[in-house]
Amino acid sequence: MPDRVLKPDVTMASVLSVLGQLPLLESVGESNVASTLYDTLDWRLYRSGLILREDQTNGSREVTVLDRHSSDALAGTRVGEVPRFASDLPAGRLRDRLAKHTKIRAVCPMAEVRSHVHRFKAVDMNDKTVAYVHVESTEVPTDSGVRRLGWRIRVEPLRGYDREADRLVHRLEESFGTTATSDDLATRALQVTHPDAGRVHPVSGTLLAPDTAAAEAFTEVLTQLLEAVVWNEKGVRSDIDTESLHDFRVAIRRTRSVLAAAKDVLAPEPLAMLRPEFRWLAQQTSDLRDLDVYLLGFEELRSELPPPADVGILPLRGFLRSARDDAFAQLVAVLDQGRYRSLVNRYRYFLSHARSTVGQPQASQPILAVASERIWASYRSLLRHGRLVDDDAPIEALHDLRKRAKKLRYLIDAFRALFPDDEIAELIAALKQLQDNLGELQDCEVQTARLEGFAELMTTGSRTSPATLSAMEVLIGHIRRREAGARAEFAEHFARFDRPRNRKRYRGLFRANLAGAE
Amino acid sequence: MRILATYSIKGGVGKTSAAVNLAYFAARSGERTLVWDLDPQGAATYCFRIKQKVKGGAKAIVRRRRELDELIKGTDYRDLDLVPADFSYRYMDLLLDSVKRPTSRLRKVLKPLGDEYDYVFLDCPPSISLVSENVIAAADALLVPLIPTTLSVRTLDQLDAVVAGVNTGGVAIAPFFSMVDRRRNLHCEIVSSLPEERPEILSTQIPYSSSVEQMSVRRAPLGDYSVRSRASEAFRSLWEEIKGRVAWPS
Numbered sequence: 081m082p083d084r085v086l087k088p089d090v091t092m093a094s095v096l097s098v099l100g101q102l103p104l105l106e107s108v109g110e111s112n113v114a115s116t117l118y119d120t121l122d123w124r125l126y127r128s129g130l131i132l133r134e135d136q137t138n139g140s141r142e143v144t145v146l147d148r149h150s151s152d153a154l155a156g157t158r159v160g161e162v163p164r165f166a167s168d169l170p171a172g173r174l175r176d177r178l179a180k181h182t183k184i185r186a187v188c189p190m191a192e193v194r195s196h197v198h199r200f201k202a203v204d205m206n207d208k209t210v211a212y213v214h215v216e217s218t219e220v221p222t223d224s225g226v227r228r229l230g231w232r233i234r235v236e237p238l239r240g241y242d243r244e245a246d247r248l249v250h251r252l253e254e255s256f257g258t259t260a261t262s263d264d265l266a267t268r269a270l271q272v273t274h275p276d277a278g279r280v281h282p283v284s285g286t287l288l289a290p291d292t293a294a295a296e297a298f299t300e301v302l303t304q305l306l307e308a309v310v311w312n313e314k315g316v317r318s319d320i321d322t323e324s325l326h327d328f329r330v331a332i333r334r335t336r337s338v339l340a341a342a343k344d345v346l347a348p349e350p351l352a353m354l355r356p357e358f359r360w361l362a363q364q365t366s367d368l369r370d371l372d373v374y375l376l377g378f379e380e381l382r383s384e385l386p387p388p389a390d391v392g393i394l395p396l397r398g399f400l401r402s403a404r405d406d407a408f409a410q411l412v413a414v415l416d417q418g419r420y421r422s423l424v425n426r427y428r429y430f431l432s433h434a435r436s437t438v439g440q441p442q443a444s445q446p447i448l449a450v451a452s453e454r455i456w457a458s459y460r461s462l463l464r465h466g467r468l469v470d471d472d473a474p475i476e477a478l479h480d481l482r483k484r485a486k487k488l489r490y491l492i493d494a495f496r497a498l499f500p501d502d503e504i505a506e507l508i509a510a511l512k513q514l515q516d517n518l519g520e521l522q523d524c525e526v527q528t529a530r531l532e533g534f535a536e537l538m539t540t541g542s543r544t545s546p547a548t549l550s551a552m553e554v555l556i557g558h559i560r561r562r563e564a565g566a567r568a569e570f571a572e573h574f575a576r577f578d579r580p581r582n583r584k585r586y587r588g589l590f591r592a593n594l595a596g597a598e
Numbered sequence: 599m600r601i602l603a604t605y606s607i608k609g610g611v612g613k614t615s616a617a618v619n620l621a622y623f624a625a626r627s628g629e630r631t632l633v634w635d636l637d638p639q640g641a642a643t644y645c646f647r648i649k650q651k652v653k654g655g656a657k658a659i660v661r662r663r664r665e666l667d668e669l670i671k672g673t674d675y676r677d678l679d680l681v682p683a684d685f686s687y688r689y690m691d692l693l694l695d696s697v698k699r700p701t702s703r704l705r706k707v708l709k710p711l712g713d714e715y716d717y718v719f720l721d722c723p724p725s726i727s728l729v730s731e732n733v734i735a736a737a738d739a740l741l742v743p744l745i746p747t748t749l750s751v752r753t754l755d756q757l758d759a760v761v762a763g764v765n766t767g768g769v770a771i772a773p774f775f776s777m778v779d780r781r782r783n784l785h786c787e788i789v790s791s792l793p794e795e796r797p798e799i800l801s802t803q804i805p806y807s808s809s810v811e812q813m814s815v816r817r818a819p820l821g822d823y824s825v826r827s828r829a830s831e832a833f834r835s836l837w838e839e840i841k842g843r844v845a846w847p848s
Contacts, residue, residue: 172713208674238673240669240670240671
C-alpha cells in the first residue's frame, strides 16, 4: 500500500503538539535525512515515471527505486556506495528494476533533497507497530541558494496493516481538518534543479508533413541532429558512461548522411565546407569508442579464452584502461579546440538561414518525394554493390558495403516519420541483420589490427610478460575465427536482405512516391 | 531465496526461539527475511505481537485461493516479515492430502516470493506428517535444534530416515545444540562427543538461558531487549555460521 500524504493548513508546531498527545501514537525521535535523486543523463528513469533515491541516515546508506508520482518504494537495498550501473548491484528486484530501464547507462546525481523528520509510531492494542507517521520539512540546495519545498505529514503503513493505517489517516484528517493528497516530491525537487527534467533531444523521429518543402524539412532534421550533438557533448565530457559518446557519434554520422543527401536541396558551398569538417570530427571520436568497445566486451572475450590465456590476458585490460584515459583526454582537448567550436557556430548559423533556401533544383519539392528518392537511390546502390560481393571478394568490398548499409539506415532513420511505422520497423529489422553481420566483420578486422598494435606498444613501452603476449595471440586467433565465421555467413545474410519480399517493400514504400512525384 | 526450516520431530527443543532469533539477525544483517509460522500454536506469531489469524485459513493457502503475498504482515523490525499462524493449520495435513502432488505444495506456494526475500524461515510443528514432508521438500536446509541428551542421536537417526523417504531437491541437515546447560555433565559430554560421530552438527551452541524464556513475556526477539546476553550472542553467531555454509544447494 502506498504512503499517505497530508498537507494540513495549520503550522507544523501545532501538528507536532497534537500528535504528541494522541493515544497509541508515540514519538520515536527526529533526524536529518539527506537524500540524493539519481537518473541517467537522458532521464531514462524519469521518463518511465521512476527515480532512484539514495538515503543517508546515521551512517547507513540505502538506495530505492521509487514511483516518482506516488513516492512508493518499488525496490530497495542497503549499499556501501551508490552503484553507477545496475550491474553493480547484487542480484534481486532492485537490480532487475533498474536494469530494465537504465540498460547500459550509468546513473548520476540529479538533485539533493534535505529533510528534517519527526517520527512517530502508531501501535495497536498489543503494542504492535502498524504504521509510522513522519512529519517532514524538505528543502533542495541549488546553485542560487536553498529552496524550501514545504512540510507534510506522511503515513507509512507496515505491510499487512492497511486498514489500521487508513483509520489513522482518518483520525489525522479529523484532527487537522485536512484530506490526504498526493505529493510528487521527487518531481518537484528535480524540477527545481533541472527545469528541463525529462527532456531529451531526439536523434530521429522528427515529425514532418509529407508536403513540407525539402529545404525546410532537411533543415529541421539537421537542426534536431545538431541539438543532439551539442546535448551529448556534455555527457561525453562528464564521462559518466560510454553511451553519451555513442549517441554523440550516431548524431554526427546521421548528420553526415543527411548532409550528403542534401545535394540539390541546400546551398552547395556550405555543404562542401561542412561535410569534411564533420568527417574530421567523427574521426576524432573513433579511438575512444574503439577502446570503450574493447573494455565493455573484455570480460566476454576473456571468458571465451582457455586457461591459462584467460588469466594471462588480464594485463591487457590495464593497458586498455590507460590508453582509454589518454584517448578521453585527447577528445576533450578536441572539443575545447577552436575548430570544433567554430564548426558548431558556423553550422548553426548556416542552419538558421537554410530553411528558406531558394535556387536549388529540389529545394521546394515535397520532402516525401525527395526523401524517397534519396532512400531509394541509397538502397539501389547497396543492392548493386552487394550483389557483386562473392566468396573471393576482398575485405575492402565488404567494408564499403558496410558504409553503404549505414548510409541507408541513417537516411531511413532521419525521415522515418514520413512513412508507416510498422513497415519501416520491419524494413529496419531486415537491414539491421545485414548491418550486424558486416559490423562483426569490421569489428574483428579492427580488433585484430589494434591488438597487434597494442602488443607492439606493450613490448616496447614496458615489461610485458610472455604469458600476456601469448594470451593476446590466442585472442587474435580467436577473433580471426570469429571473422571467418562472419565472412562465411555474409552470403546468407545478404540473400535474406535481397529476397523478393524485402525488395517489394522498398519498392512500395519509396519508388512509389518517386513515380508519383514525377 | 533460501528456505530454512527449524524442524524437529521432538517438541520443546527450541525451534521457535531459533526461528525468531535467527530471522531477526538475518534481517539485521540486511537480508530480506520472512518467517512463516506453520505451527498452529502460533508461538512465533505471538512473539512478534501479531494476531494469529490468516484470512481464509489453511484451506485458502493450500488450494491457492489466496497468495501468500496477501497474508504477510510487517513486524516491528526492518526487513523482517511474517506469515502468521492460524488455528486451522491443524488441519493442514488433510488439506494437503487432497491436492495433486501434495508434498511439493508448500514449495509451490512460496515460489512467487522468490524475488522478494533472501531468506524464508519455516517454523514447523513437531511431528512426522505431510506438513513435515512438505517442509523437507521445500527447504534448502533443516535447522535441527538438539538438546544434548542421549536421545539426541536417536532423533537424528529418525530424521535421516524421514528425509530419505522424501523426494527433496537435496536438503541439507544442519543440527545444532540447543538449551545447553554447562552445569550438567551429560550435556558437556554429549556436546563434546557427538560432533565426532555427526560432523554435520554446527559448532555454535545455544545456551540454556532465562532470557530466552523471557521472549514470550517480552514478545520480542532476544536482540530487541537483551542484545548483550549470551543467548543473543549465540544466536547471532549461529546465524553467521549458517549463512557461511556455502556448500548448501541454491
